[in-house]
Amino acid sequence: MNRWTKLLSLHRTQNGEEESEKKKEGQKDEKREQKTKVKVCFYEVEQQFQAIWYTLDYISDLVYVADIFVKVRTSFLEQGSLVQDISRLKKRYLHSFQFLLDVLSQLPTDLLYLNNFFNSPVVRINRFLRSPRLSEALDRMETRTAYPNIFRISKLMILIFVLIHWNACLYFALSKHIGFGSDEWVYPNATDSEFNSTRRQYFYSFWFSTLILTTVGDTPDPVREEEFLFMIADLLIAVLVFASVVGNVGNVIMNLRDRDNVFFPNHELVKSYLRSRKISKTLHKRVNAWYQHLHINKKITRENEILQQLPVTLQTTIAVSVHLPTLSKVTIFQNCESSLLEQLVLKLTPQVYNPGEYVCRKGDVGHEMYIIKEGKLAVVADDGVTQYAVLGEGNFFGEISILNIKGNKSGNRRTANIRSIGYSDLFSLSKEDLTDTLSEFPAAKQLLEEKGRQILTKMGMLEISEEGEEEKEKMEDKVARIESSLETLQTKLARLIVELESSVRKMMSRVGQLELQTDGWEGIVAEGAGSETDDEAEKKREVGDGQGGQEREPQEERGEGDGGEQNKDEEKGEKEK
Numbered sequence: 001m002n003r004w005t006k007l008l009s010l011h012r013t014q015n016g017e018e019e020s021e022k023k024k025e026g027q028k029d030e031k032r033e034q035k036t037k038v039k040v041c042f043y044e045v046e047q048q049f050q051a052i053w054y055t056l057d058y059i060s061d062l063v064y065v066a067d068i069f070v071k072v073r074t075s076f077l078e079q080g081s082l083v084q085d086i087s088r089l090k091k092r093y094l095h096s097f098q099f100l101l102d103v104l105s106q107l108p109t110d111l112l113y114l115n116n117f118f119n120s121p122v123v124r125i126n127r128f129l130r131s132p133r134l135s136e137a138l139d140r141m142e143t144r145t146a147y148p149n150i151f152r153i154s155k156l157m158i159l160i161f162v163l164i165h166w167n168a169c170l171y172f173a174l175s176k177h178i179g180f181g182s183d184e185w186v187y188p189n190a191t192d193s194e195f196n197s198t199r200r201q202y203f204y205s206f207w208f209s210t211l212i213l214t215t216v217g218d219t220p221d222p223v224r225e226e227e228f229l230f231m232i233a234d235l236l237i238a239v240l241v242f243a244s245v246v247g248n249v250g251n252v253i254m255n256l257r258d259r260d261n262v263f264f265p266n267h268e269l270v271k272s273y274l275r276s277r278k279i280s281k282t283l284h285k286r287v288n289a290w291y292q293h294l295h296i297n298k299k300i301t302r303e304n305e306i307l308q309q310l311p312v313t314l315q316t317t318i319a320v321s322v323h324l325p326t327l328s329k330v331t332i333f334q335n336c337e338s339s340l341l342e343q344l345v346l347k348l349t350p351q352v353y354n355p356g357e358y359v360c361r362k363g364d365v366g367h368e369m370y371i372i373k374e375g376k377l378a379v380v381a382d383d384g385v386t387q388y389a390v391l392g393e394g395n396f397f398g399e400i401s402i403l404n405i406k407g408n409k410s411g412n413r414r415t416a417n418i419r420s421i422g423y424s425d426l427f428s429l430s431k432e433d434l435t436d437t438l439s440e441f442p443a444a445k446q447l448l449e450e451k452g453r454q455i456l457t458k459m460g461m462l463e464i465s466e467e468g469e470e471e472k473e474k475m476e477d478k479v480a481r482i483e484s485s486l487e488t489l490q491t492k493l494a495r496l497i498v499e500l501e502s503s504v505r506k507m508m509s510r511v512g513q514l515e516l517q518t519d520g521w522e523g524i525v526a527e528g529a530g531s532e533t534d535d536e537a538e539k540k541r542e543v544g545d546g547q548g549g550q551e552r553e554p555q556e557e558r559g560e561g562d563g564g565e566q567n568k569d570e571e572k573g574e575k576e577k
């Protein structure tokens with residue numbers, strides 16, 4: 001605060017001194033003095049509102065300092081995860097180029113005011129180093145605003161305005177440097193009462209600058225070299241300004257048209273088609289009325305296409321939040337699982353019908369069913385006048401012809417005419433999508449079929465033949481029998497499994513026992529082999545001879561003999577095991 005008052009008082013005393021000097025010195029000295037004041041273009045404005053200028057300057061400095069704190073605490077993404085650790089954030093910021101710019105922009109260059117030569121706001125030029133941060137902030141705002149086109153145009157206009165303002169200041173400063181009124185190009189003589197006021201000076205300069213930068217008006221021809229240079233630089237900038245204005249405005253218009261084309265079907269295209277095909281006026285009017293209704297009431301019929309740019313989960317969430325109020329009014333969807341709604345919601349196609357238009361006609365092949373979002377529709381007789389029923393918000397229709405209800409005499413044909421009473425907003429759901437979804441949700445399918453059956457019965461279009469009844473009973477019997485035999489099979493299988501398990505256990509224990517028995521045999525067999533006596537060898541030989549004698553025995557006995565050998569082999573095998 002002290003510094004601020006000191007700076008103020010310093011400035012005031014300097015100004016006071018300058019004022020008195022001005023009075024003392026003559027006309028020649030005045031010109032020299034003007035040259036030093038060129039640094040500040042509209043000097044009087046600066047003098048008159050010094051307090052305001054200083055306050056604004058230091059408020060903006062405070063904002064810059066606050067921004068440094070914000071920047072230090074701004075988290076960043078590292079390998080997809082958000083880093084919020086303060087020490088890491090600090091370290092990152094302190095090592096960044098942004099930090100260097102921020103420090104340089106906050107250097108207290110205002111102290112140079114103390115030097116008479118630098119006594120000009122130009123000493124604060126280092127604050128311009130903050131401009132990348134400003135453009136970053138503007139970019140963020142542009143992505144967040146709900147009106148990006150208006151924002152873009154406003155930003156462009158403000159930038160052009162600032163550019164024209166700076167150019168006006170430069171023009172005035174140059175005029176002052178050359179001498180007011182010294183030729184046609186410069187600012188007219190400031191001593192002239194008409195051009196004396198600061199307001200007039202600013203407005204004239206701004207107007208002059210606008211003429212040059214927008215290249216829309218005739219400006220006096222430059223006379224001096226400085227004037228030529230100024231004009232050349234300005235005209236070059238003007239080309240860029242003009243190009244960016246045209247480009248940006250063009251972009252905005254394109255965006256608006258694109259948005260309209262995505263939101264609503266292209267009216268111009270259909271119009272020219274109708275013209276080229278010489279369509280009758282009444283039909284033309286109906287088409288126009290439909291387009292008008294879409295535009296005026298913001299009925300978007302291409303929601304699915306617009307949302308397609310988003311990931312599926314986001315699409316579903318948005319679609320559910322938009323359409324849930326309608327779907328929750330539909331009786332069949334009221335108590336159903338949320339997953340069914342989620343599956344359905346992306347398959348719904350919005351459709352809008354004009355008053356008196358038929359949504360479907362009796363006898364047509366049904367390809368989709370409809371859910372009423374808004375409006376009223378009538379089930380009408382073929383005369384188009386007699387109304388059987390009126391359907392409203394939350395009702396659905398068109399399901400009978402696509403559900404393949406058993407006994408439906410009309411098959412896949414529409415059972416009634418449905419006509420829109422006023423404008424009506426519907427969701428259509430194709431046969432394929434409905435079948436796909438309902439295959440996973442049999443309860444909803446049953447409800448739909450039940451409702452269809454009720455209507456068909458009322459209309460006497462449901463066929464319940466005796467043959468059909470018998471067939472049904474037979475089928476039910478068969479199903480019951482299959483069920484009971486399945487149950488018996490299941491019990492038998494369970495018993496078998498238990499038996500198998502117990503015999504496996506028994507076998508294992510037997511094998512264990514045999515292993516224990518045969519453990520000591522190897523050693524005994526080896527010993528026996530070594531001490532085999534001549535008598536034993538003799539006995540063996542005799543046995544061998546006996547076997548040879550058996551070969552000569554009759555057939556019946558051979559069988560027994562073989563069996564005896566087989567038993568021995570089995571015993572050997574078991575022992576080996």
Ligand SMILES: Nc1ncnc2c1ncn2[C@@H]1O[C@@H]2COP(=O)(O)O[C@H]2[C@H]1O
Pocket residue numbers: 360366379388389396397398399400401402413414415416417418455
């Ligand atoms: N009396 C009625 N009341 C309500 N809705 C009906 C009536 N008659 C027919 N509909 C509906 O109108 C639809 C016409 O096409 P669908 O036959 O596919 O399915 C029909 C039913 O959903």
